[in-house]
Amino acid sequence: MPGLHECSLYKKQEELIKEINENKEKTELQKNAEISNIKKYEICQCLACSHKCLIQNENTGICGVRGNKNGLLYLLVYGKIIAEHIDPIEKKPIYHFLHGTSTYSIGTVGCNFRCGFCQNYDISQARKFLSGKEKTPKEIVDSALQSNCKSISYTYNEPTIFIEFVKDTAILARKAGLKNILVTNGYMTKEALDFLQLNKKESLIDAMNIDLKSYNEEFYKKICGAHLKPVLETIKLAKKRKIHVELTTLIIPGENDNIKEFEKIAEFISKIDKNIPWHISRFFPMYKMMEKHPTEISVLQTAYKIGRKAGLKNIHMGNI
Numbered sequence: 097m098p099g100l101h102e103c104s105l106y107k108k109q110e111e112l113i114k115e116i117n118e119n120k121e122k123t124e125l126q127k128n129a130e131i132s133n134i135k136k137y138e139i140c141q142c143l144a145c146s147h148k149c150l151i152q153n154e155n156t157g158i159c160g161v162r163g164n165k166n167g168l169l170y171l172l173v174y175g176k177i178i179a180e181h182i183d184p185i186e187k188k189p190i191y192h193f194l195h196g197t198s199t200y201s202i203g204t205v206g207c208n209f210r211c212g213f214c215q216n217y218d219i220s221q222a223r224k225f226l227s228g229k230e231k232t233p234k235e236i237v238d239s240a241l242q243s244n245c246k247s248i249s250y251t252y253n254e255p256t257i258f259i260e261f262v263k264d265t266a267i268l269a270r271k272a273g274l275k276n277i278l279v280t281n282g283y284m285t286k287e288a289l290d291f292l293q294l295n296k297k298e299s300l301i302d303a304m305n306i307d308l309k310s311y312n313e314e315f316y317k318k319i320c321g322a323h324l325k326p327v328l329e330t331i332k333l334a335k336k337r338k339i340h341v342e343l344t345t346l347i348i349p350g351e352n353d354n355i356k357e358f359e360k361i362a363e364f365i366s367k368i369d370k371n372i373p374w375h376i377s378r379f380f381p382m383y384k385m386m387e388k389h390p391t392e393i394s395v396l397q398t399a400y401k402i403g404r405k406a407g408l409k410n411i412h413m414g415n416i
């Protein structure tokens with residue numbers, strides 16, 4: 097049913113209380129206070145992304161689309177598709193997987209980040225406007241097949257926040273011979289990646305473009321309202337699970353355009369796999385960053401050279 101759908105990835109009150117009781121480091125007084133809080137506010141905990149929001153009854157988490165109703169967590173945008181397009185796969189950007197094909201791209205409203213440079217801020221930062229065209233997973237797959245797409249991309253906003261809909265669609269897509277692509281900020285939990293496994297050996301997700309927005313914790317804190325480490329972990333884990341991974345860094349003047357940062361990113365990628373494609377993308381004034389200038393092409397070229405020096409084999413400059 098489109099709209100309200102009970103989430104799979106969360107902890108109910110009983111589990112939270114059990115964990116508190118098992119914690120040997122806390123005094124009985126502390127435990128009692130926490131447990132009474134959980135009961136009073138009917139708190140549950142979402143496990144989809146690394147915010148791991150503790151959510152009170154009648155409230156949503158940071159993303160605005162996963163809400164607590166009487167102690168149960170619901171996805172409020174299940175099947176509520178706000179954006180739906182047939183895109184060249186290179187637009188995701190994915191350059192080294194199903195090259196030259198079209199991908200059926202969908203997204204909902206909401207996001208777990210608050211990036212001031214977001215290109216889709218009208219949908220990613222929308223909170224109260226939870227409507228969208230109602231579509232079932234089967235209808236999405238049928239539309240993808242009819243439009244001769246070879247894959248479905250979960251994109252435009254952060255797919256982790258509507259992961260239950262991603263999974264239901266991905267299962268049907270896989271059966272129909274379509275590939276599944278996540279375009280993500282990488283802030284998902286290990287539990288979320290586990291949830292997207294078809295079985296112990298195989299993920300339902302065939303390819304991911306993951307934003308590595310910066311290699312600086314301060315950047316993630318100040319600009320995205322998040323942390324760097326979980327993103328690095330997702331990149332490593334996705335590679336381990338044999339998912340095709342490409343990375344994107346939007347280079348923003350004065351924020352993440354220094355040589356040290358380029359070196360750290362290039363070194364990080366190089367240590368995992370020198371074949372991972374790195375998309376270095378040019379910034380244009382957007383949303384809350386209208387006062388900034390577009391990135392100088394020479395800065396992208398510097399990042400490119402640093403990536404090459406670190407041994408990266410596939411570097412692509414974008415938005416130029």
Ligand code: SF4
Pocket residue numbers: 142143144145146147148149156157158159160161162207208256257
């Ligand atoms: S997806 Fe992330 S931001 Fe949204 S409720 Fe869950 S933990 Fe919070």
